[in-house]
Amino acid sequence: MHSRITVVLKAEQLGSVFGFPITNSLLMAWTVMALLIGFAFFFGRSLALVPGKLQAGVEWAFEGALAYMTEVLESETLARRFFPLIASVFLFIAFVNELEFFPGVGSFGLLHAGNFLPLLRAPTTDLNFTLALAMISFFTIEITGIAALGFFRYAGKYVNLTSPIGFVVGLIEFMSNLGRLISFSFRLFGNIFAGEVLVLVAGYFLPYFLPAPLMAFEMFIGLVQALVFAMLTLFFIKLAIMEPHEAH
Numbered sequence: 001m002h003s004r005i006t007v008v009l010k011a012e013q014l015g016s017v018f019g020f021p022i023t024n025s026l027l028m029a030w031t032v033m034a035l036l037i038g039f040a041f042f043f044g045r046s047l048a049l050v051p052g053k054l055q056a057g058v059e060w061a062f063e064g065a066l067a068y069m070t071e072v073l074e075s076e077t078l079a080r081r082f083f084p085l086i087a088s089v090f091l092f093i094a095f096v097n098e099l100e101f102f103p104g105v106g107s108f109g110l111l112h113a114g115n116f117l118p119l120l121r122a123p124t125t126d127l128n129f130t131l132a133l134a135m136i137s138f139f140t141i142e143i144t145g146i147a148a149l150g151f152f153r154y155a156g157k158y159v160n161l162t163s164p165i166g167f168v169v170g171l172i173e174f175m176s177n178l179g180r181l182i183s184f185s186f187r188l189f190g191n192i193f194a195g196e197v198l199v200l201v202a203g204y205f206l207p208y209f210l211p212a213p214l215m216a217f218e219m220f221i222g223l224v225q226a227l228v229f230a231m232l233t234l235f236f237i238k239l240a241i242m243e244p245h246e247a248h
Contacts, residue, residue, distance in 0.1 A: 009193075011126040012117045014110065024118050025126035028105070032095050032123075062087070072238055082237060085140060089133070090230035096122055097192060097222025101199075101215045124192040124225075127185065134184035137233040141180075145240030154240070180236065184229065191225050 011023040043058070051059060065087065069079035099105060100122035109118040123129040145154045158174040160166035195218040202210040 011121055011128070014117060014119065024121040025123040025129055028096070028120040029123045029129065031120065032092060032099060036091060036095060069234060072234055086230050086234055089233060090226050093124060093226035093229055094223055096124055097226060098219055100196065100222070101219055122192060124188055125196055127189045130185040130189040134181050137184055138181050141233070141236045141240045144237050148241040184232070188225055188229055191221060195221055
């Protein structure tokens with residue numbers, strides 16, 4: 001009997017609670033959330049006036065990110081308002097992508113009808129999950145634009161009846177805006193899922209040499225994808241709050 005490579009596109013369902021399906025990607029998302037909340041809780045309790053190395057490193061990273069957001073948004077008030085969202089998106093995606101290659105993730109599971117079901121699967125390899133993240137960013141961007149400019153001024157970016165060219169440009173902008181849902185979700189899903197498949201194939205053909213450097217590379221790619229998702233959300237928020245003529 002020959003071993004074979006099995007690639008499952010859909011997240012496997014482990015069970016259900018009150019009819020709500022519990023998948024392995026959802027279980028890992030809860031695990032990462034628990035780790036981040038636990039770290040934040042214990043880190044907050046250990047804060048000191050004279051910071052240690054860990055506190056100094058975290059403060060330096062947060063202050064640098066906040067300063068960069070202030071520069072992009074041209075407002076410290078807006079930067080502080082959106083910092084929790086941008087930081088949470090980055091940290092969550094980064095931790096998920098890094099933990100994907102930790103021992104036990106994907107290798108421990110259950111046997112169901114002769115099939116192996118891993119208990120944990122990276123949520124970023126589940127298109128439903130990346131689409132949910134994309135929707136969070138998308139609606140945050142749109143609501144921010146409407147709140148900052150007002151509904152009619154914001155709609156003026158996409159509905160321009162002053163000239164045929166302006167109307168076409170506005171229509172293109174509107175379709176491009178809707179396309180963010182697809183680009184946000186498929187970019188993250190495609191890069192992480194493809195990397196996972198690449199490591200799996202490499203482990204099948206050259207199990208003792210190729211997987212380790214590829215895993216290190218994919219861990220780097222995971223950090224890059226987390227940064228790209230967070231930065232695109234920030235830049236689109238900036239575009240949303242700009243006046244229609246400035247945005248064009």
